[in-house]
Amino acid sequence: MIQEVRPVSKNIKLPTVLDIFCGAGGMTLGFQKAGCEILGGIDKNPHAIRTHHKNFPDCKVKCDAGPIESITDLSQLGFAPGEIDILIGGPPCQVFSVVGIGKMKSLGKNIETDTRNFLYKEFIRFLEYYKPIFFVIENVNHLLNHWIFPTLISDLENGLDIKNTDYPGYDISYKILTASDYGVPQVRKRLFIVGRRKDTNLAFDFPEPNTVIPISVGEAIGDLPELEPLCLPLKRKSTGPKQNDSPKSYKSAPLSEYQKLMRSDFEKTVMNHFCRSHNDKDLHIFKIMPQGGKYKNIPDELKRYSDQIFEDKYKRLHWEQPSWTLTAHMQKDCLAYIHPKQTRSISVREAARLQSFPDHFVFDAPMTRMFELVGNSVPPLLAEAIAKPIVKQVQAYYEVQSEMSQPSFR
Structure with a gap:
């Protein structure tokens, strides 16, 4: 019974x-x-x-x-x-x-x-x-x-x-x-x-x-401040420019119900909103890729890898659609999670938003490990x-x- x-x-x-x-x-x-x-x-x-x-x-x-x-x-x-x-x-x-x-x-x-x-x-x-x-x-x-x-x-x-x-x-x-x-x-x-x-x-x-209509990437992250991408040399050196994980002011008031859910009334700044640096060739590819675009679709002269093996090594998110699955591989690179409107890969906070972590939840780790933690969550x-x-x-x-x-x- x-x-x-x-x-x-x-x-x-x-x-x-x-x-x-x-x-x-x-x-x-x-x-x-x-x-x-x-x-x-x-x-x-x-x-x-x-x-x-x-x-x-x-x-x-x-x-x-x-x-x-x-x-x-x-x-x-x-x-x-x-x-x-x-x-x-x-x-x-x-x-x-x-x-x-x-x-x-x-x-x-x-x-x-x-x-x-x-x-x-x-x-x-x-x-x-x-x-x-x-x-x-x-x-x-x-x-x-x-x-x-x-x-x-x-x-x-x-x-x-x-x-x-x-x-x-x-x-x-x-x-x-x-x-x-x-x-x-x-x-x-x-x-x-x-x-x-x-x-x-x-x-x-x-x-x-x-949820009848899925929450889109834009609804999830549209109020977060814009970030300037940092450029690395094609051959990575032991040291290079790093993004600063300092508190950043929101770009706007919440623009969607989801953003309201992610933000507390008392919060004026957001943490963990920093992203990877990329070399100038990758940044050029990001810039010309359409939303939803994949590596196999970029011009052949820009490809450094086989598009038969790595057809989706690069992927640009849709602003009006939900993200595809986040994975722990983000700790290696975020090339499969290119920002829909900015010339860079997504930040840790944007990844956290796409996982539905509220902004008061702060990750305490080096940046690469933050991405790993988010992807595994x-x-x-x-x-x-x-x-x-x-x-x-x-x-x-x-x-x-x-x-x-x-x-x-x-």
């Missing part, structure tokens, strides 16, 4: 959330905005952890960056079983993505024995210990067709050891969602796996799309859409538990 969700009294506590493989905190932020108390984030990337600590300063646990396997005693985190209501996270996806698989094959590596295939087992170790009411895993949509997917689902549902009677067991739902359907100005498809503890009899339905608005129905279920669960614990006077 599915437990009915009833209106929740105001004194019910906020659902508690721990984010493992947390990255910069895109999923953390979505769950916080949906009404959760964030207990902490765990990740081995020091830039991610520093950024997470900066943006979630009230967390009860603040682990140093390190492999999740190094946390051998989960009790040391300071939470007892049952004190974490929702466990969320995104185990590394390189071995599940098309790009990652292709790169590993080119390097002659054995994909099936790569240890990153099995880091989801660390997630299950946390489930075994804390027994949260819900969990959420986010990953690339290609995981659905990966050889390990059926095993992963079975392990999440039943535990790694069928003889382990302490594993609570989870009912599993999974679905590929497109971020642009949920107010994110980016056509990004990702797989979400949601588990609900079997003994709770709670329900879960994936949220219906809430779960869009907060998409995470919030997933979180809202879960929060309602958890609060309803505690409401029932509270009523059952009250003495009867009849």
Whole structure:
């Protein structure tokens, strides 16, 4: 029997959330905005952890960056079983993505024995210990067709050891969602796996799309100040001009509802709005490319790479359309994300806007690592859409538990 969700009294506590493989905190932020108390984030990337600590300063646990396997005693985190209501996270996806698989094959590596295939087992170790009411895993949509997917689902549902009677067991739902359907100005498809503890009899339905007309790049970034591109020599030197990550004044008042959502009333300046430098040949190509243009379409005399191999090495965004998927490759270059109207690639803040990070969320890392953090993130608005129905279920669960614990006077 599915437990009915009833209106929740105001004194019910906020659902508690721990984010493992947390990255910069895109999923953390979505769950916080949906009404959760964030207990902490765990990740081995020091830039991610520093950024997470900066943006979630009230967390009860603040682990140093390190492999999740190094946390051998989960009790040391300071939470007892049952004190974490929702466990969320995104185990590394390189071995599940098309790009990652292709790169590993080119390097002659054995994909099936790569240890990153099995880091989801660390997630299950946390489930075994804390027994949260819900969990959420986010990953690339290609995981659905990966050889390990059926095993992963079975392990999440039943535990790694069928003889382990302490594993609570989870009912599993999974679905590929497109971020642009949920107010994110980016056509990004990702797989979400949601588990609900079997003994709770709670329900879960994936949220219906809430955006009829996708948010465009222009609607997302049109109020941000213009940037002058910096020119590097064709052969990069060890040092060169750098963009300044100083506070910059907005170009205008918000020009769209999305820009209003990204900005707080008290904010007068914006951080992380700086971009890469490019050599003069690249800048010339950027200038002549139409919106939506690709490398294969530029004049042959300007091509320095094979357009059979790198047909979309350069891509210029559309002002009137949502962005295509942002990736961590932005840390290498941003040639696939050329600004629609300015002769440069997009800035860190523009990338963050396209991921639906609000402007008060500041990335604390070198510029290249900022791009990596943004590209690897779960869009907060998409995470919030997933979180809202879960929060309602958890609060309803505690409401029932509270009523059952009250003495009867009849």
